[in-house]
Amino acid sequence: MTNSSSLPNHLRNIRHVFVDETMQDSPITQRVRERLASTSHADIPWTTLPSGSDRVEFDQGKDQALYLKEYKGKFLRFCPGTRAYHCCGYRIIHFGENCPMRCSYCILQAYFQDRILKIWANQQDLFSELGDAFGADRNKRYRVGTGEFTDSLALEHLTGYAGDMIEFLGDYDNVALELKSKIVDLSWMDSVKRPDRILPAWSLNAPFVNEHEEFDVSTLKERLNAAKVCADAGFRVCLHFDPIIHYPGWKEGYAEIIDTIFDYLSPADIAYMSLGSFRCMPQLTPIIADNFPDTTYIYNEFVSGLDGKARLLRPLRVEQFQFMVNRLRSHGMDKQLYFCMESTEVWKEVFGYAPSDFGGLGKHLMAQAFGE
Template sequence: MSDLKPLPHHLRRIARVFVDESMQDSPLARRVRDRLAATTHADIPWTVVPPDAERVAFSQGDAQALYLKEYKGRFLRFCPGTRAYHCCAYRIIHIGENCPMACSYCILQAYFQDRLLKIWANQDDLFSQLGEAFSADPAARFRVGTGEFTDSLALEHLTGYSRDLVAFLNDHDNVVLELKSKVVDLSWMDGAKRTDRVLPAWSLNAPFINEHEEFHVSTLAERLDAARTCAQAGFRVCLHFDPIIHYPGWREGYSQIIDMIFDYLTPNQIAYMSLGSFRCMPQLTPIIADNFPQATYIYNEFVPGLDGKARLLRPLRLEQFSFMVNRLRKHGMDKQLYFCMESSEVWQHVFGHTPKHLGGLANHLMSQAFGE
């Protein structure tokens, strides 16, 4: 363990570790303990949580805590989209909850209002459930990802979770795994035998948003450099503009990051790219205002959407979407582009077609993921 690097910046607020009694000798718990001990954070206290504990409480200023938990729910889930808009319909591999970074717009603030970074330590149960699901029908294909309720790579330095998952899925030809993140950790690459079954993915935004609304994350250049490293190794990558935010100077900002992408990647190295406008549940707005008082985009012109979320007025969304899609098309992007949670009317206005013309968004992205 002596060759391990010190904790990356986004993990340096971890001040305590909780572990379920049943998980304290699990391989993942031992790995986290060893990797923490190999850093300057060797004095972080561990607390064993008894099986009858109803909840774990942690409050220590700006500090965070890891919670290595025995999860007893379903590890493979459907994306919590709504039928009111077109959902990409990928499947979620649920490996944990919450995120060590701090992005003002993050919806996880409304879901998890604590400072516990939960990790499901009973990996044997996870792999058992996944193996059963992926092997039940050899003709079925799965496009899965771990970046829904947490960041896919944020805790990788300590857990090695993505590397374990990549290695496990080497034996499942019918599964493509997307690893979506705002940080750079490529240690999972050692576990991948097939470059066509893993899609490393990074979220991007305008430089102004990255600098003023995303904290404890890797820079845009670092993310794109990691994407180039993966592409040069034979992986196809995914990129996500979600949320696109309406702010003064947005045209210049999004032009800059779009042009920057193609300093690092070519269109054929990108499996797909999503675009989604900022939208939020009503209860998220006061949370953002309280946690990030500098965030002014929440006071833009919003209307209630069909899913109950506040959405930027359609003319403003169409203006941003059209601008970005036109610029991306000039760089050679086309069939890789799709909208996250938008209506057929928006698709038709911007793309000139709807998901129906692609055979359905889920089918289209499945083909893109498998390189067809």
């Protein structure tokens, strides 16, 4: 008999679960079984796959599948930046791939050409690798995040992965963990031992972009309200404007969301905030055009950057950066602001200084993450 309880909207299209045969008894698999059993999705099929098989046969359409996989690769990685621009230098904890939400600008569309949401169910292998890395030198600090190849919290309702990660990292005070998301799930808060080492983070954008380019996500006000709940509980939060989109009326739109932030938060509540202009690999543009035919910003004026990605012409993106930085500074923001993947010249033109003036971006954000 199917339970009437529903999954969150962003998970409602999951119609099949695949699991590696070696992962059938893993704690993550058992948890997903138990949590699905109490929802309207209790009767969806489960298929066991041979170990090491990447062949997942799934009639996709708009439906999605969840794949609980034994991952054999490296879990702790460096951010895939480029030396041509200033990278924030954080480390990635790779715990899964793909995302159930649909944002027109998302680079994951170019990485993953399917609707299969992968989660690494061999969690103990992940924790073993992290323990070896973080425990080798307790004086070496790490700023890490899980939101690079998937959303940090999108599958939390089923997997509880972030809660497990936080509980594990509670023994490592040399690690600051950022949880970056576009949805609201605060169930992980119960696992926190040290709020000063957990950085809940949300992506923001202009209301027009949120309405027309982001689907199956929490609203901007829901995200900001969650950020306030976290700040009131003693956490410092992170916010990210990336990508900033150039569209008619962008000044009014970004002014509105910037002003709204400070109805919920004070500058002291924010550990850091990134600003990044829309940029993409050449192969992403036709994918966006195909998946989101009403999208128009991809036809703006772009030039190929030093990293081979299409970037908005520098005068246009500098204009946007200057407008947003000035607006944020008027609210009391300053040292928390940084650019994601921009040149020294753009830094100096907008901020009046470059990362080298304060010892490098990675060093600066490490200090911000640890509240220094």
